[in-house]
Amino acid sequence: MTASTASKKSRPKPQPNQALLAKIFHWVNIIALLLMITSGLQIYNANPVFGGRGGWQFPSLFLLGGWLAGGRHWHFAAMWLFALNLLWYGLYIFITQRWKRRFVGVNDLKALQTSQNPKRRIYVWHRLAYTVIIPILLLAILSGIGMYKPAQFHWIVGILGSWQALRVVHFLTIPIVVIFVIFHSWLGLKAGGYRLIKSMFW
Template identity: 70%
Template sequence: MASTVSSKTRKLPTQAIGAKIFHSCNVISLFLMLTSGLQIYNANPVFGGRAGLHIPPIFTLGGWLAGGRHWHFAAMWLFSLNLLWYGIYILITRRWRHRFVGANDMKALQKSQNSQRLIYAWHRIVYTAIIPILLLALLTGIGMYKPAQFPWVVDMFGSWQALRVVHFATVPMVIVFVVIHSTLGRQAGGDKLIESMFW
């Protein structure tokens, strides 16, 4: 007689439609901002002046400086509005209580031996840490987009070049966040959890 399965079938993870839309829009807008941003970068490299490191065209979007700017700012609006409505969404639904780091997470890192609990704690820490980085990217981006309307943003960073360097520095931080975020998600729920974030 075949052995019976004693454990229950694991329920597939599900996500609210709002979370699916948020993650999908983020992936699209971040890809467009990254590739178009590299096109803008090539027009005047942040490091090394005009003779500095150039990105191969295959990794850029826009074809030239103006094209890159158009794509970049269009994607910036998509990303910003998506971030704004999701912030309102998690406030209304009170999902923020489960998304951001709290005192219990810090205690778990010090005392808990439960690997799953530690994963959730680290996930919330990373999720919280990305907020000031995203706000910094948006602030510096606005300062570069409309310096005449927002001269105080440029003054805050001392110079136009310093503003560009800070804005550029937020890019690898966001990429690192995406890698850690997806890795922790996979550890918490496997590929099914990652898939559930989009469809």
């Protein structure tokens, strides 16, 4: 083994470093999502989407708000936090042109079929996940607005066909977002290990 080879092996790998705005975005998202999910389950328990008032309810351990009105107050406050966080981050990646590396393109779809590079495939799956989650988040916000102000936004209820359909759609966006978070984190671990995940928050 040459001295240069030994030097390269002993040299520590560079630590991943994320922009401060990206770290703030991730922290605010985690907090807002936890508040929305727990307060949303409190609202759900008042009149379960599946099974009516006699339907299955979530344990109080996973609820926030104490009662229906309290759950609604927390839910709408967290919704504004979540929506505004998405808005400013969307403007940030647009202005910095980071969107060019965030969303899936034609070459990415070809790479999934032909590329033998594991890292390349991981990045493609990441961009695919980013692309798919955008309409899901918009649907969650739109259906939530329709439930919050059904008289003013009756056209949202009309698009989905009925009030019950609106509630079902809004509720089903929750597990989809949770699955995205898990998949997103798993891809991050595959791409850069724990150091990459840590760099997103610290």
